[in-house]
Amino acid sequence: MRLQCDVEVVNRALPALGLRSTGRSRRALLSIGTHADRSSPSSCRYLLICTARDRSGSRYKLKDNIEKFFSWFVEEGKATVRLKEPAIDICLSKADSSSLKSFLSAARLAHRGSDTDSLPLSSLGPARARDVEKPKKKLSILSKKDYPLTSSFPHSLEQLQVSYCRLTRVDLRMLSLRALRRLDLSNNHIKKLPSTIGDLSCLAELILHNNHLESFSDGLCSSSLQTSLQHLDLSQNQLQVLPARFCQLQQLVNLKLDQNKLLRLPFHIGRLSKLRFLSAAHNQLTVLPASFRKLCLENLDLFENPFTQANALEHTIRLTFPLRLQELASRAVVELRIPHGPHSVPLHLCHELDFSKACDCGRACVDSYIQTAVSFNLHLVSHTVVLVDNMGGTEAPVQKHFCSLVCYCEFMDSCVQHDLR
Incomplete structure (x- = not known):
C-alpha cells in the first residue's frame, strides 16, 4: 500500500x-x-x-x-x-x-x-x-523540440502553456489535467476545439490567441466552463460568428476577439453581467446587438470596424398582419420563460427562440418585428473607450427592435420631438 x-x-x-x-x-x-x-x-x-x-x-x-x-x-x-x-x-x-x-x-x-x-x-x-518531488503546478513549452511525445503531462498542473509548437489540434492528454486553471495554446495552428475542454471544471483562463479557429462550439458554452471561465482570448483567428449560447459563459470578465472576421457580436452579449474588458478591434462589425446597451464595462475597444451610419428612418419590417399563431406562441414562451429544447419543439424553432428580440415596451418579438439602428454613445456602457474610428468617434450603431407598428411610431415621435428641441 x-x-x-x-x-x-x-x-x-x-x-x-x-x-x-x-x-x-x-x-x-x-x-x-x-x-x-x-x-x-x-x-x-x-x-x-x-x-x-x-x-x-x-x-x-x-x-x-x-x-x-x-x-x-x-x-x-x-x-x-x-x-x-x-x-x-x-x-x-x-x-x-x-x-x-x-x-x-x-x-x-x-x-x-x-x-x-x-x-x-x-x-x-x-x-x-x-x-517525492513537489507536485509541479506550472509548465511552459515554447518550442516544438521541447514538446513531450512519450511522457505525459504532470497531473498536478494548474497552469500549462504550449506555444509555438505548430499544434493542429488540442492534445487529449491535456484534457485529463483536472486541476488545470490556466491553459495557454496561443501561437499554434489549431483549427477546432474539442468539446471535452468543457470537462476541465477548474479552467478559469483559456488563451487561444493566434490560431486558425473557425468556430467556437455550442457544446463548450453548455459545459462546466459556464461556472469557471473568466478570461477568454480568441484574438487573431478566423471566427465569423459566435454561437447563440455563447452568453451562457456568464463568469466571463475579460473577452478578447480582436483580428477575426466577426460579422456580429453574440446576440445576447448583454447577459454577460460580469464582463469588464471587451476588445473586438479589427473585425467586420457593422452594427452592435440591442443587448449591448446592458453591459457595464471598464474598457472597450472596437477600433477599425466598418460600422454603418445609424439612421432611425432606415428600417426593416418583418411584421405580418395579423400575427401568425407561431409568432404569438413563441412570444408567450419567451415572456413566460417556459423551458424548451429540441426534446419539446423543432430544432429550427429553438434557434428562433434563442434569438428572440426585446421591444422598447418590454415585450418579446421572435420572427415578426421592425428593426432599425440608432447611434449609441459607448461611454454609457464603458468607463474607457478606445476610439471607434480614425476621426476620434466613440459612437456606434446599435440595433433596436419593435414588436408592433404602435411601438415603432411612438419611438419615431420621440425622435422628432428630440430633434425639434
Whole structure:
C-alpha cells in the first residue's frame, strides 16, 4: 500500500524539552510492507516514509504500535497517525481523500496483525525521485523540440502553456489535467476545439490567441466552463460568428476577439453581467446587438470596424398582419420563460427562440418585428473607450427592435420631438 502526500513527523517529547517542531511538511511517499530482512517474522509490518532528502526512508513498526488515528479531516486529505514507540505523530496532508482512506484502513489492519491476504502490501525499497518531488503546478513549452511525445503531462498542473509548437489540434492528454486553471495554446495552428475542454471544471483562463479557429462550439458554452471561465482570448483567428449560447459563459470578465472576421457580436452579449474588458478591434462589425446597451464595462475597444451610419428612418419590417399563431406562441414562451429544447419543439424553432428580440415596451418579438439602428454613445456602457474610428468617434450603431407598428411610431415621435428641441 502506497500514498503520496505531504508529511510532518512530530516528536511528542519536544515540548517537555522546551523545544517546538519546525511545522514544516515535506512531500513524501509512504509505503506499508514487510521488513526487507527475510529473517524478520512474517507478521511484522512496517511503515516506510521516503522524502526527497532521504529517499531510502525511515521505517516504523506498525503491529500493536499505533496509539490513535486522528481522521476528522480525512475528506480534506488530512489525517494524523500517533505511534507508541517512538513517541511521534505522523501528520499527513494534501493527500487524495479516497487514497488516504484506503491507506488508513491498511495501517489499521497492519496494527492488528491481519493476515497478508487481507492486507495490501508494498515493497519497502527506496523511492524514485519523481515520487517525492513537489507536485509541479506550472509548465511552459515554447518550442516544438521541447514538446513531450512519450511522457505525459504532470497531473498536478494548474497552469500549462504550449506555444509555438505548430499544434493542429488540442492534445487529449491535456484534457485529463483536472486541476488545470490556466491553459495557454496561443501561437499554434489549431483549427477546432474539442468539446471535452468543457470537462476541465477548474479552467478559469483559456488563451487561444493566434490560431486558425473557425468556430467556437455550442457544446463548450453548455459545459462546466459556464461556472469557471473568466478570461477568454480568441484574438487573431478566423471566427465569423459566435454561437447563440455563447452568453451562457456568464463568469466571463475579460473577452478578447480582436483580428477575426466577426460579422456580429453574440446576440445576447448583454447577459454577460460580469464582463469588464471587451476588445473586438479589427473585425467586420457593422452594427452592435440591442443587448449591448446592458453591459457595464471598464474598457472597450472596437477600433477599425466598418460600422454603418445609424439612421432611425432606415428600417426593416418583418411584421405580418395579423400575427401568425407561431409568432404569438413563441412570444408567450419567451415572456413566460417556459423551458424548451429540441426534446419539446423543432430544432429550427429553438434557434428562433434563442434569438428572440426585446421591444422598447418590454415585450418579446421572435420572427415578426421592425428593426432599425440608432447611434449609441459607448461611454454609457464603458468607463474607457478606445476610439471607434480614425476621426476620434466613440459612437456606434446599435440595433433596436419593435414588436408592433404602435411601438415603432411612438419611438419615431420621440425622435422628432428630440430633434425639434
